[in-house]
Amino acid sequence: MSLAGGFKKNVLPFVLLILAIIVFAVVVNVIFEGKFLTATNINALCISAIIASFSAWGYCFIFALNYMDLSVGAAITLIIYASGELGNLIGPAGVVIGGIAAGVILMTINFNIFAWSKIPSWVAGLGMCLVYEAAAAKYADIMQQNGKYVVLLKEEYSIFGHAPGAYIVFAVGLTAAYILYNRSSLGINVRSIGNNPAIAKAMGIRIPSTLIITGLVCGIFIGCAGFMKESYMLRVYAMTGLSSLSIIFPPLATVLLAQVFERWMNLIISIPFCALLIYIIYNVLSIIGVPSGTLQEAVLGLCVLVFGVIAQKGTREVVK
Amino acid sequence: MKKMSIVLLALLLTLSLAACGGDGGQQEAASDDAAGAEDSTPYHIGFTLLGTDWVLNYMRTEAEYTVMTENADNGWEYISADFSTDKMQSGVQSMLSSGIDGLIYSGIYTTLTSTIIEGCEAAGTAFVMSEFPPLDDQIEELRASDQFVGYFGANVFGQGYQLGEIAARQGGTVALTISGPIGDTSHDLRVAGFTAAFEEGGGKVVGNAHCNFPTEAIDKSSDLLAAHPDVDAVYGATGVHTLGMVNALKNHNRTDTVKVYCTELDSDLLPEVRAGRMIGDGGTAAEFVLATTLLLNRLAGHPILDDDGKQPVSDEMLPLIVTAENADSFEKEFIDEHPFTEAMIKKFLWKYNKDVSWADYQDFIDNYSLDRIIEQKNAS
Incomplete structure (x- = not known):
């Protein structure tokens, strides 16, 4: 039984969890007079979850290498600008090309730094976060000096932020992420390096080239997250002072939650469910009247703890 | 040594010329200006x-x-x-x-x-x-x-208040607000102003989304719109937050039934203003x-x-x-040109x-x- 083959695991608890969520959603819907299970609401939640899933899939590869990259949020901001600018020039194809090209370039830069600088990845990521934020702020500043703003994607080109475009991209992304992470030599090499670089090297895995190819793959997923975000939000303002970290909170929470469920379900497949779960929690809390900004965040934190406790049930050793 | 002397001399000459040029320029500028512009000390x-x-x-x-x-x-x-x-x-x-x-x-x-x-x-x-x-x-x-x-x-406070008055006057009965994080005194006061005026006018503010970061605006707005299908007015404490709300309204197909009020308009929101779906403040x-x-x-x-x-x-x-x-005059006078x-x-x-x-x-x-x-x- 391969660990990579997610469907061979004991999937029953995960299925039960999903059923529990569905029952919960129906109950909430009945109590609150049909506010939750409306087509527009579910669609909005799914699209938010899909966008977070792409970043989360990128993070799967980063975490599998035992790396931490905090610059992804700032990179997404730059990707958004590239996607929007090229999109406004040549249409939806430009949105995709601009986003993926910028994603590949930026993540390749990051992974080259990780591979060759020999400094801890979180330090390098933090540094690159500041660099990318400054670049985004400079772009915004230049635009403003010329009497313009940061790019606003034309609404007619925003098809990948709405149904059905977003769902098509999602289907392609899920398939690609599943195959690359679970069924390709790249996925196996990445996990080998993450587990023990010395053994991976002894096994003949070429670490620097694997890192750079991983950066390229990550760039494609992060690039997709960027162009979908631009299509969904139309404009994202430049953020400085590490504020761009806010962009990676939902995908990070998603990956961490998916890791909790990994014993029952393949990581890549559980990510969209976990992303949806996080957005559902916020949505339901709003519907039942829990104020945002304080209690909603506290309840989400508690939910993560509860899920963690459920997932660790039966574990005997001390968990670090 | 000789070379060094020549370089120093050239440097001194350049500095002297620059200094003379600077003074001359200032005097010229001063003489061009209206009466009283004799003090040209740069700050x-x-x-x-x-x-x-x-x-x-x-x-x-x-x-x-x-x-x-x-x-x-x-x-x-x-x-x-x-x-x-x-x-x-x-x-x-x-x-x-x-x-x-x-x-x-x-x-x-x-x-x-x-x-x-x-x-x-x-x-x-x-x-x-x-x-x-x-x-x-x-x-x-x-x-x-x-x-x-x-x-x-x-x-x-008045920024929110005057828009709250307008919202109530236009027949708004149930409203939502969206702003920055709790503790942002500026946003909190604007929302308080809008709420006070709107409720004095007979309406009710039923929910407020606090966004820790502007990128959250669209999702938080979407959550609130799902929770309150009877809303007919929304107030955004800034243009950035309002843009998130506008996009969420579009996703929920409610742009025609919900009127938007926005503090600190930017030009990207002006099409909404021109279409009569939004009233904002600026300047x-x-x-x-x-x-x-x-x-x-x-x-x-x-x-x-x-x-x-x-x-x-x-x-x-x-x-x-x-x-x-x-809206057109505002864009021309305040956005396209210096006000x-x-x-x-x-x-x-x-x-x-x-x-x-x-x-x-x-x-x-x-x-x-x-x-x-x-x-x-x-x-x-």
Whole structure:
């Protein structure tokens, strides 16, 4: 039984969890007079979850290498600008090309730094976060000096932020992420390096080239997250002072939650469910009247703890 | 050695020529200007930017334009606090250490006020405040400082209040609001103003989304719209947050049933205004223009004092209301162009207008309107 083959695991608890969520959603819907299970609401939640899933899939590869990259949020901001600018020039194809090209370039830069600088990845990521934020702020500043703003994607080109475009991209992304992470030599090499670089090297895995190819793959997923975000939000303002970290909170929470469920379900497949779960929690809390900004965040934190406790049930050793 | 002497000589000659050129240029500029423009000493002005978004950058741009209108040779630098108290404090300290002559300080972090006073007094640097008024119990402390020039800003509560009144008048009954994080005093006051007026008018504000970051605006708006299908009005405390709400309304197919009210409009929201789906306010950049003139007058040796002979502390100015009828004029006068012409700014500068007094500022506040701005622009 391969660990990579997610469907061979004991999937029953995960299925039960999903059923529990569905029952919960129906109950909430009945109590609150049909506010939750409306087509527009579910669609909005799914699209938010899909966008977070792409970043989360990128993070799967980063975490599998035992790396931490905090610059992804700032990179997404730059990707958004590239996607929007090229999109406004040549249409939806430009949105995709601009986003993926910028994603590949930026993540390749990051992974080259990780591979060759020999400094801890979180330090390098933090540094690159500041660099990318400054670049985004400079772009915004230049635009403003010329009497313009940061790019606003034309609404007619925003098809990948709405149904059905977003769902098509999602289907392609899920398939690609599943195959690359679970069924390709790249996925196996990445996990080998993450587990023990010395053994991976002894096994003949070429670490620097694997890192750079991983950066390229990550760039494609992060690039997709960027162009979908631009299509969904139309404009994202430049953020400085590490504020761009806010962009990676939902995908990070998603990956961490998916890791909790990994014993029952393949990581890549559980990510969209976990992303949806996080957005559902916020949505339901709003519907039942829990104020945002304080209690909603506290309840989400508690939910993560509860899920963690459920997932660790039966574990005997001390968990670090 | 000989080569070194030649290089030194060339350097000295270059510096001498540059110095002569500089003086000549200033004298020429002074002679070109209106009466009273004989003092051409350039100042070095520091500016505190709360963070980087469109409106804050816009305010910075207009303040810089004002400084450069006073004298094109003036120096200009700014720091961005990135919405952090610590960065605001360290940034101000860095600028004071670099020897700026005057500071334009965003008063948003009221806990820093005493520290700023101490820093400016120690450095001998005059400072003016704008954007957010000092707390009532800080005004005396500020006025006791020789370096405090004054405060000139918009009425933050009033910004929300006047839009709340309009929303209620237009028949709004159930409203949502969206703003920045809890504790953002400026946003909290705007929302409080909107809520007060809307509820006085018979409506009810049923929910408020607090976004820790503007990127959350669309999802938080979407959640609130799902929770409140009966909403017929929404208020955004800034243009950034309002854009998120507008996109969420589109996703929920509710743009035709929900009217939007927005503080600090930007041009991307103007199509919504033109379509009659949104009413907003704008034009608060004027507060930084006039606050900057207060500082420049003080540096020129002519501090503007209020009717009681004290440094002015004014938060009476209300922004302009932008509707479908005046959206085009607003865009032209406030976004495509500087809201103030050089001639309009110079009327508030003692260097160019020896008669300027607090009465001119009060007159501006009392009569601030788009028509008045257009009229003054045409006259200048």
